[in-house]
Structure formats: structure tokens, C-alpha cells
Amino acid sequence: MHKFVRDLITEWRKLGLPFADETIVVAVSGGADSLSLLLALDDLRTRKKLNLRFVAAHFNHKLRGHESDADEEFVKHLASEKGFELAIGHSPIAAKGNVEQNARDARYDFLTRTANNLRAYGVLTAHTMNDQAETFLLNLIRGSGMDGLSGMRPIRELRDTETEAAISASPRPHVSESPFLPFSSTPQLIRPLLTWARRTDTENFCRECGVEYRYDTMNEDLSFKRVRIRKILLPVLSDLNPKIIETLARTADLISQAEPPTPLLPEEGWPKVGAVGAAGDPELGDTSNEFSPYLLIKDLKILDKPKLYRTLRVWLRTHRGDLRSISLKHIESIERLILSPKSGRLVELPDRGTVRRHDGRLRFENIKVDK
Numbered sequence: 509m510h511k512f513v514r515d516l517i518t519e520w521r522k523l524g525l526p527f528a529d530e531t532i533v534v535a536v537s538g539g540a541d542s543l544s545l546l547l548a549l550d551d552l553r554t555r556k557k558l559n560l561r562f563v564a565a566h567f568n569h570k571l572r573g574h575e576s577d578a579d580e581e582f583v584k585h586l587a588s589e590k591g592f593e594l595a596i597g598h599s600p601i602a603a604k605g606n607v608e609q610n611a612r613d614a615r616y617d618f619l620t621r622t623a624n625n626l627r628a629y630g631v632l633t634a635h636t637m638n639d640q641a642e643t644f645l646l647n648l649i650r651g652s653g654m655d656g657l658s659g660m661r662p663i664r665e666l667r668d669t670e671t672e673a674a675i676s677a678s679p680r681p682h683v684s685e686s687p688f689l690p691f692s693s694t695p696q697l698i699r700p701l702l703t704w705a706r707r708t709d710t711e712n713f714c715r716e717c718g719v720e721y722r723y724d725t726m727n728e729d730l731s732f733k734r735v736r737i738r739k740i741l742l743p744v745l746s747d748l749n750p751k752i753i754e755t756l757a758r759t760a761d762l763i764s765q766a767e768p769p770t771p772l773l774p775e776e777g778w779p780k781v782g783a784v785g786a787a788g789d790p791e792l793g794d795t796s797n798e799f800s801p802y803l804l805i806k807d808l809k810i811l812d813k814p815k816l817y818r819t820l821r822v823w824l825r826t827h828r829g830d831l832r833s834i835s836l837k838h839i840e841s842i843e844r845l846i847l848s849p850k851s852g853r854l855v856e857l858p859d860r861g862t863v864r865r866h867d868g869r870l871r872f873e874n875i876k877v878d879k
Contacts, residue, residue, distance in 0.1 A: 512713040513548045528559035530629040536564045538579040538722035541634035544710035550590050567597040567615045595622045623695035630696035638707040641756035651836025659760030666697040803870040827872045833858035
């Protein structure tokens with residue numbers, strides 16, 4: 509058994525993934541990472557190590573014209589050759605706004621629908637340690653908090669953008685009970701290469717299997733931040749530390765395993781979360797609701813900066829559903845809003861949501877922000 513395949517089955521056991529009687533969707537772009545994952549699963553299936561129904565899923569973003577169509581044909585041919593069932597999705601990506609984010613949203617919507625239609629246990633993606641290192645640097649550069657620096661998790665619930673929006677609009681946060689999730693009615697997003705495989709490992713495994721992987725020419729486009737990190741920043745850092753990929757990926761993992769701060773009691777300076785006003789005020793609703801969209805300015809002003817920033821991040825994640833694209837500059841803008849003597853001002857958040865100051869309170873409004 510090839511070391512790559514052996515490492516994959518070891519991680520499979522570590523994550524507590526099923527070995528039989530489940531359906532697993534495998535996201536396959538045709539690149540080295542996803543191709544190596546599919547080839548390794550084929551090996552394990554052939555050796556009777558995994559008795560699972562695997563369905564390869566390819567999404568054609570239509571971003572590179574004939575190259576995108578050639579990727580689709582490549583995946584179709586490979587799936588047929590290896591005897592995998594196949595699901596194909598197509599959708600042009602909106603050019604307005606963040607193209608990378610639009611493409612990601614469309615891809616994950618397709619993967620989620622596919623998993624739900626098949627009643628699948630989960631979806632496998634081929635994110636590697638390189639992806640984790642790049643994500644860590646992206647979040648560090650944009651001023652992310654601890655959530656962003658903890659990087660990607662090996663397992664989380666899989667949700668499309670509509671479900672994310674519904675969760676963010678709900679009165680209570682949706683929090684997973686464990687980083688390694690048992691089977692539930694919600695498919696899982698599983699990254700079995702994340703903690704051990706590097707991009708060189710996936711490329712070498714494809715070559716040793718005699719399969720030529722596809723290459724996305726957008727990976728050379730320096731207008732994308734991730735590409736600049738991959739092509740410019742990481743090579744410079746590797747001169748200082750040849751194992752920079754492993755170092756950054758493991759740093760993210762250590763941060764994710766750190767004990768979360770113990771919630772502060774109200775008497776310790778944690779702000780009261782919820783609006784207060786005249787009894788029965790229909791606008792305020794149930795003022796005892798700890799997940800109210802209101803925060804009191806007077807309670808926020810007495811916090812030191814670490815407590816304030818932590819409070820704002822928790823509050824935003826509760827109502828927005830995630831902290832994606834929220835950077836230090838957005839938290840600082842809300843801080844300035846708190847300190848401003850004027851009411852009626854607001855801070856627009858990226859993609860969705862605004863924070864408005866009015867009548868001694870901060871209010872979160874979960875609306876789509878057009879840029």
C-alpha cells in the first residue's frame with residue numbers, strides 16, 4: 509500500500525468516519541489535490557478497506573471558457589474509468605463583488621444539494637496543509653480574530669448559502685457540540701487531507717499513479733490575494749523556515765485546540781446583551797433574550813479593548829452566522845461607532861449585515877450589502 513493511501517486510512521480512523529453502508533460525495537475539480545484523494549479512495553475501495561458508496565461531484569464554474577469545459581470532460585472520463593458515480597453542476601459565476609467568494613458559494617451550494625439529494629453522510633474535499641497555511645496568512649493579514657487564525661476544521665456541518673443565511677437570522681446561534689461530529693441529518697464537510705498532506709504529496713501521488721492532473725491557470729493570476737500569498741509571500745517565508753507550510757498549519761491547529769475564554773459574568777464587566785426600555789415595547793420584544801440584536805452603549809464603553817473586541821466578535825457571529833470577511837478594520841469601525849456622540853450612524857459589514865447606533869444601543873441588521 510502506498511504511503512499516501514496508508515496515511516489517508518489512518519486519518520479516516522482518527523476522524524471516526526464510517527467504513528461501510530454510507531454514501532460519501534467527493535468533490536473533484538480535476539486538480540492534483542482532489543484527484544489524489546479520489547485515486548486513494550479507489551485504492552482503498554479495491555482493497556475492501558472501505559465499503560462505501562462514493563459519488564464524485566464536479567462543479568463547472570464556467571470561469572475559464574474551454575478550459576473549464578475540458579476539466580469537466582476530464583473528470584467525467586476518469587469517473588467512468590474508475591467506476592465512480594458522478595454528479596455534475598454548472599453555473600456561471602457573478603462577476604460583481606468577490607469572484608472567489610461567489611465561486612465558492614456556488615460550489616458549496618451544489619455540493620450541499622448533491623449531498624442532501626443522496627442522503628449522504630458527508631462531502632469530502634481535498635484541502636491540504638498548504639490550503640490551511642494560506643488561509644492562516646490570509647486571515648492574519650486582514651486582521652482576523654482567533655476564529656480566523658484557527659483555520660479550517662477537519663470536520664464541520666455542510667451548509668449552503670441559503671441555510672447559512674437562515675441560521676444567521678435565527679434568534680440563537682448554531683454551534684456544533686464537537687469538532688468531530690457524529691452522523692446527523694445534516695451532511696458533514698470532511699477534509700481528510702488537511703492535517704498531514706502537502707501539495708507536493710498530492711502531485712507526487714498522481715504522478716506515481718500515472719495520472720496527469722489538470723491545472724487551473726487562475727492559480728497564476730496575481731490579482732487574487734491567495735495567489736500572491738502562494739507565489740510571493742510563502743516562498744520568501746520558506747527561506748527563513750523551510751517547513752513554513754507545516755509550521756503555519758500546525759499553528760492554526762494549536763489555536764483551534766486552545767481552550768475558549770471562560771465567559772465573563774455580568775459583574776465582571778461582560779456587557780448586558782439585550783435591549784432595555786419601556787415594558788412591553790413591541791420593537792424590543794423579549795428583553796430577557798440573551799441573543800437580542802441589541803447591545804447597550806453604556807455597557808460597551810466600560811470594557812477594555814480585548815473584552816470589547818471579543819464581545820463584538822461573539823455578537824456578530826451570533827447574528828451573522830459567521831465572521832467570514834470580518835477583519836480588524838470592521839471591529840475598529842464599530843468601536844468608533846460606540847465612542848461617537850452621534851446617533852443614527854452605521855457600519856456596513858462585507859457581504860451582509862450592518863451595525864447601527866441609535867438611542868444608546870447598537871443594533872445588528874442582517875441585510876445584504878451591495879458593493
